[in-house]
Amino acid sequence: MRLFLFYAVLLSSSHSLFAQKEPSKRRLPDPPYNFSVQELDSVLELAYESYFEGNYVSILQKAPDLIDYAEEIDELQIKTRLRAVLGNAFIQLGDRENAAALYKEALKEAAQRKDTFQFVNTYINLGNTYFDTDEDLAINYYTKALELGKNGSRDPHYIIIHHNLAEIYVKRDQPGKAQFHLDNVISALDDPSITNRKEQFIPTSQSIQGSIYLIQELYYRSIESSLQALENDRDDIDESYRILAYKNLLTAYEKTRQFELLSDVHKVYDSLITNRYENEKIRQQQLANSKYKADRYRQELVNSEFETKLMKQQTEQDETLIWTFAILGLLLLILISTLLYTREKRNKLLKILQIKNAQYLEAKDQSEKLAQKNTKFLSTISHELRTPLYGIIGLSSVFLNDKELDKYDEEFNSLKFSADYLLSLVNDILNINKFESEKGRKLQEEHFNLSLLMNSIVQSFQFLNQKNNNTLTLQIDPRIPEVLYGDKTKLSQVIMNLLSNASKFTLDGSITITVDQKTNDGKNTTLSFAVEDTGRGIEESNQKEVFEEFTQVPATISEGGTGLGLPIVNKLLKILNSQLEMDSTYGIGTTFSFVLPLKIGSKQEMESTINDRDIKKLDHKKLLIVDDNKINQLVTQKVLEQYHLDHDTANNGQEAVDMVKANSYDYILMDINMPVMNGIDATIEIRNLGIETPIIALTAADDLNLERDIYGHGINSILVKPYHTEQLLALLINHMS
Secondary structure (H helix, E strand, O other): OOOOOOOOOOOOOOOOOEOOOOOOOOOOOOOOOOOOHHHHHHHHHHHHHHHHOOOHHHHHHHHHHHHHHHHHOOOHHHHHHHHHHHHHHHHHOOOHHHHHHHHHHHHHHHHHHOOHHHHHHHHHHHHHHOOOOOHHHHHHHHHHHHHHOOOOOOOHHHHHHHHHHHHHHHHOOOHHHHHHHHHHHHHHOOOHHHHHHHHHHHHHHHHHHHHHHHHOOOHHHHHHHHHHHHHOOOOOEOHHHHHHHHHHHHHHHHHOOOHHHHHHHHHHHHHHHHHHHHHHHHHHHHHHHHHHHHHHHHHHHHHHHHHHHHHHHHHHHHHHHHHHHHHHHHHHHHHHHHHHHHHHHHHHHHHHHHHHHHHHHHHHHHHHHHHHHHHHHHHHHHHHHHHHHHHHHHHHHHHHOOHHHHHHHHHHHHHHHHHHHHHHHHHHHHHHHHHHOHHHHOOOOEEEEHHHHHHHHHHHOHHHHHHOOOEEEEEEOOOOOOEEEEOHHHHHHHHHHHHHHHHHOOOOOEEEEEEEEEEEOOOEEEEEEEEEEOOOOOOHHHOOHHHOOOOOOHHHHHHOOOOOHHHHHHHHHHHOOOOOEEEEEOOOEEEEEEEEEEEEOOHHHHHOOOOHHHHHOOOOOEEEEEOOOHHHHHHHHHHHHHOOOEEEEEOOHHHHHHHHHHOOOOEEEEOOOOOOOOHHHHHHHHHHOOOOOOEEEEEOOOOOOHHHHHHOOOOOEEEEOOOOHHHHHHHHHHOOO
8 A cells, every 4th residue: 555656746556546547548658749738737747647547558559659759858756756656657567576686787877877756756756566476675775765864855756655555564563663654644744835735644643643542552542542543534645544444443442342333344354455455356357458468569679579580681682692701702712721721830849749749748757856855865964964063963962961161151052153153044045935835834843941042143253353353232122022933943044144144244344233122011022133333234236136046146255155044035025024125335334123023932931941850751762763873872871861861772673673673672772864774664573563652753854755754664753953952942842651
């Protein structure tokens, strides 16, 4: 029972506000048109009449041409109203899809013209389109129309929108929302501009009010409103509202137990229902006839268009057929010539390709062999360099823990730090490309004392700077927390590389390392690092080159180095979420700086990385050291003895297998590359004996495929030499039975 919106002399609805009119003899005119605005307005009234008479086919035939004519003479409001008639005709014929498409096209036009009237009108018509099939969508369109009409005006738009929304919320049993919209209708009826419409809306509003009271179980009020609706009833109001009023009375009388009144109301209600049923049958017959005519009209239109199109196509085909054959003949000649030329060219290219392919296969084979040799070389050089470094680092660590050698702590610290730096340099050379891999980018975060770290780095470069007669100064902001949490190793590599460059390229000058705190929120801090020297500086033309791998500016080649320092720093800082900045003036000096975010660490966590109580559990555990290098044996023995661990030593894998057969061990420390029998074969033999003793591989090799080659043969863990004592202790504690 929604109110459909047509504008002209009358305001109308489909089976809604007004009853259907008697058929008129007047019919919509055929094109072409030459109407004045007044005449076109009269034609609009004819369109309304045709709609109410159920002559939808006539509307489908004539309305599109009338809409085009209204646009041609720039009568946009008449065009909008004619479109509303056409859309509602589609709805009556059950073609809501075409109705919606018509209105949505109208929305696009309204947007182009910024036409608020057309926007409001079209949103209302779209709401009407979906009133019976999609209440949510209908509410959405009505609401959009209301939002556009927020200008204080209470015109027929305003009344119809609120009236229809009130009906929807009654259907949804939402009396509060229904009452809100009905109150807006009743309030608007007092507006002077609506006075001539008031009597048409009063009975429909009172019927809806009766329904709202009924939902609220205010039965006597429902009776009162329904009786008022019937009292104010008009012949030209759709009987659906009259039926609604009687239906409300039936329910309310029954709820208030006024059974004596039910009989008379039932008689009238039944009579109305019967009458509507008969009228609906007639209407459905008329509608079916209209649909049949509409379908027939559409089919005739399609057939006519098809015949016209077919004739036009036939003519065009006849005209182009000769040209087609002529062009095809010409194209055929060109194609044959092209194919012959292409074939000859293809044969030549094929021969060239065969030669190139053979060259490529040969180059590929050589490249693969070179890569294999390179991998083998890197693995060998890695093992050969790490082995003596393991002795230096291991023994220096042992000496540092020897109480009798405390007076040499500074020397041993420098020795160990220098060895660590050399190991770091070896790792940089071997692993420069690993920083691009996921494994290389992984952070190894730990708690550390920044002041101790920086002083240790500075101490390791004192000898070189004394040799070059440089003054080395370290300035650390006292506001920086004592303990930080981050990747200590990568930060050390960055500082050492920058300090190494400054120390090598500065003579009789000064080097200043500055660490300032920029921010601190209690959990995180941001530090600024700068290494400033008064060396020779870098010419502007060479400043980009110094960041390229294995590249040194000509003046610095004699100073030594790999040319990897700054490229490595760049890659490390990228991993640490930072960036290197350079400020250099030739003949004056250079400053390298970067800003690094770090977490604030815990002194307790730093001091208790390994629990002393757990280390105590290792007392007198028996280990078998398997290594062919006497220095490595000595280092490992000294480390174990510091923590009261017992040990035996085997010089190769075969000796290890024999000793395991004869003795029981808590752990086996197994080297990989050994004569007679290597560590992997020895492990396989031991596991074949059914022995489950934890085996930890201690190896100086650092191959990318190390884990894949080792873990599949019964080895429990891997530790790459040189290693920190804490790492070995942690593994022993982890594998403690």
